[in-house]
Amino acid sequence: xxxxxxKYIVGIVxxxxxxxxxxxxxxxxxxxxxxxxxxxxxxxxxxxxxxxxLLSLAVFIPVSGWAxxxxxxxxxxxxxxxxxxxxxxxxxxxxxxMALIGFRVLQGVGGGMLTPVGTAMLFRAFPPSERAMxxxxxxxxxxxxxxxxxxxGGYLVEFxxxxxxxxxxxxxxxxxxxxxxxxxxxxxQERPGHLDVPGFILSATGLASLVYALxxxxxxxxxDPRVIIxxxxxxxxVAAFTIVELRVKEPMIDVRLLRDKLFxxxxxxxxxxxxxxxxxxxxxxxxxxxxxxLSPLQSGLTTFPQAIGVVMMVQPAGRIYKRFGPRRMMMAGxxxxxxxxxxxYWVGLDTSQWTIRGIMLARGWSFALTLIPxxxxxxxxxxxxxxxxxxxxxxxxxxxxxxxxVALLGTVLTMRLTAHGAHVGAPASAGAVSAFxxxxxxxxxxxxxxxxxxxxxxDKAAAGTMTERAASGAQEAEAERVPVGAH
Numbered sequence: 001x002x003x004x005x006x007k008y009i010v011g012i013v014x015x016x017x018x019x020x021x022x023x024x025x026x027x028x029x030x031x032x033x034x035x036x037x038x039x040x041x042x043x044x045x046x047x048x049x050x051x052x053x054l055l056s057l058a059v060f061i062p063v064s065g066w067a068x069x070x071x072x073x074x075x076x077x078x079x080x081x082x083x084x085x086x087x088x089x090x091x092x093x094x095x096x097x098m099a100l101i102g103f104r105v106l107q108g109v110g111g112g113m114l115t116p117v118g119t120a121m122l123f124r125a126f127p128p129s130e131r132a133m134x135x136x137x138x139x140x141x142x143x144x145x146x147x148x149x150x151x152x153g154g155y156l157v158e159f160x161x162x163x164x165x166x167x168x169x170x171x172x173x174x175x176x177x178x179x180x181x182x183x184x185x186x187x188x189q190e191r192p193g194h195l196d197v198p199g200f201i202l203s204a205t206g207l208a209s210l211v212y213a214l215x216x217x218x219x220x221x222x223x224d225p226r227v228i229i230x231x232x233x234x235x236x237x238v239a240a241f242t243i244v245e246l247r248v249k250e251p252m253i254d255v256r257l258l259r260d261k262l263f264x265x266x267x268x269x270x271x272x273x274x275x276x277x278x279x280x281x282x283x284x285x286x287x288x289x290x291x292x293x294l295s296p297l298q299s300g301l302t303t304f305p306q307a308i309g310v311v312m313m314v315q316p317a318g319r320i321y322k323r324f325g326p327r328r329m330m331m332a333g334x335x336x337x338x339x340x341x342x343x344x345y346w347v348g349l350d351t352s353q354w355t356i357r358g359i360m361l362a363r364g365w366s367f368a369l370t371l372i373p374x375x376x377x378x379x380x381x382x383x384x385x386x387x388x389x390x391x392x393x394x395x396x397x398x399x400x401x402x403x404x405x406v407a408l409l410g411t412v413l414t415m416r417l418t419a420h421g422a423h424v425g426a427p428a429s430a431g432a433v434s435a436f437x438x439x440x441x442x443x444x445x446x447x448x449x450x451x452x453x454x455x456x457x458x459d460k461a462a463a464g465t466m467t468e469r470a471a472s473g474a475q476e477a478e479a480e481r482v483p484v485g486a487h
Contacts, residue, residue, distance in 0.1 A: 007122075013179050013180045021111040024053065028153065030285075031157045053107055060108065060113050063195075065390075073121045073188075077118055078181065083106065087107030119395065194250055205237050207234070209237060210238065211400065220414075266377050270378075273371075274398050276337060277367060277447075280363075280440060283439050291433055305364065312364070312368075313368035321372060325459035329370070331455070334366075334370055337367060338444050339444075341363070344437070380464055381462075412438065
C-alpha cells in the first residue's frame with residue numbers, strides 16, 4: 001500500500017462500503033418468501049424488511065454531508081461502516097420479524113451515511129481532470145452490487161441459510177475498516193457550520209414520507225389513500241424544507257447549490273436514468289421467476305450480464321468522456337438504455353435466457369456510458385468545501401429516483417394485470433405476460449425522457465473534467481503517496 005497513490009486508496013476503501021450498501025438493497029428481495037415462512041408472517045409484514053432499510057437511508061443521507069465536514073470524513077465513514085456491519089450481524093441473529101425490521105433500520109443508519117461521505121472523500125482526492133476515472137471506480141460497485149444481489153442471495157437462500165445474506169457483509173466490512181483505519185487521512189472542513197436541526201427534522205420526515213409513499217405505490221397503486229396522504233405530506237414537507245434552507249445561514253443541505261445549472265441538470269438526468277434503470281431491474285426478476293419459472297439463482301444469473309457490460313465499458317467510457325464530453329455520452333447511453341429496455345417488450349415465455357442475457361449486456365454498456373459522465377459532470381463546478389453537501393443532495397436524489405422507478409413500474413404492472421384479468425405466478429398466462437411487456441414499455445418511455453433531459457448538460461461548464469491533467473512534479477507525486485500507519 002506504501003507505493004499506491006492516496007487517491008486510489010480512498011477509492012479502494014469506498015468501494016468496500018458502497019458495494020455492501022448497494023448489495024443490501026437487492027440481496028434481501030429473493031429471501032422475502034423464505035422469511036415469511038420462517039417467521040410465520042404474511043408477505044405484507046415481511047416487505048418492511050426492505051421498506052425499513054429504505055426509510056432509514058432517506059433519513060440519514062441528508063445529515064451525512066454536514067457530519068463529514070464537521071467531524072471528519074474518515075471518522076464518520078468508519079462510524080457508518082461500523083454501524084452497518086453491526087446491523088448486518090444483528091440481522092443475521094434476528095429471532096422474529098420485528099427484530100429483523102428493527103435491525104434493518106440500524107443498517108440503514110450506517111448505509112445512509114456511507115455513500116455520501118465516501119463520495120465526498122473520493123471527489124476531494126481526485127482532481128477535476130481525473131474525476132472521470134473516479135466515476136469509473138464508482139460505476140463498478142454501483143452496478144455490480146445490485147446485479148450480484150439476486151445471484152448471491154439466491155444461492156445463499158437455496159443452499160445455505162437466509163441469515164448469510166446479512167452475515168456476508170461482516171468480513172467485507174471488517175476488511176474495509178482495517179484498511180480505512182491504517183491508510184485514510186482525516187479531512188475536516190474549516191467552517192462546517194452548526195447542525196441545522198429544523199432542516200434535519202424536515203428533510204428526515206419529508207424524504208421518509210415520500211419513500212414510504214413510493215414503496216406502497218408499487219404494491220397498492222398511486223390511488224391508495226396511504227400513498228396519497230403520505231405522498232402529499234412528503235411533498236409539502238420537502239417544499240417547506242426548501243424554503244427554510246434558503247433562509248438559514250448554515251443549511252444542512254444547501255439547496256442553493258441547485259442554482260448551479262450543471263449541478264441541477266445532472267441531478268435531473270439522474271432522476272430519470274436511475275428511475276428507469278431500477279424500475280426495469282425490479283420487473284425483470286419477477287417476470288423470470290413468476291412467468292418463466294426460474295429459481296432465484298437462475299434469475300440472478302440471467303440478469304447478471306448487465307454488471308459484466310458495465311465492467312467491460314468502464315475503461316473505454318473514461319477515454320470517450322475526455323474526447324466527447326458528458327452531453328453526447330449521456331444521450332448515447334440513455335438511447336441505449338431506451339432501446340435495450342424496449343427489447344423486453346418482445347420477450348415472452350419461450351424467449352431464450354441467452355437472448356435476455358444479451359439484452360442485459362447491452363444495458364450494461366449503455367448504463368456505463370450514462371453513469372460515468374453523470375457522476376463526473378455533477379461535481380465539475382462544485383467547490384471543494386461544498387462537496388459533502390452536494391454529495392448528500394446527489395445521493396438523496398438517487399435514492400428517491402430508485403424508489404420512484406420501482407413504484408411507477410410496480411403500479412403500471414398492477415394496473416395492467418387488472419386490465420388483463422391476470423395475476424403473476426403459476427400457471428403463466430398470456431395476460432400476465434402482456435402486463436409485464438407493457439411495464440417494460442413504460443420503462444423504455446421513461447428512459448427516452450432521459451435522452452431529452454441530457455440536452456440540458458453544458459459541456460463547457462464541465463470542461464475542467466475533460467482536460468488531461470498536466471504532469472505533476474516529483475513533490476506532488478510524493479505527497480500523494482501515503483506511508484503505512486498514516487492517519
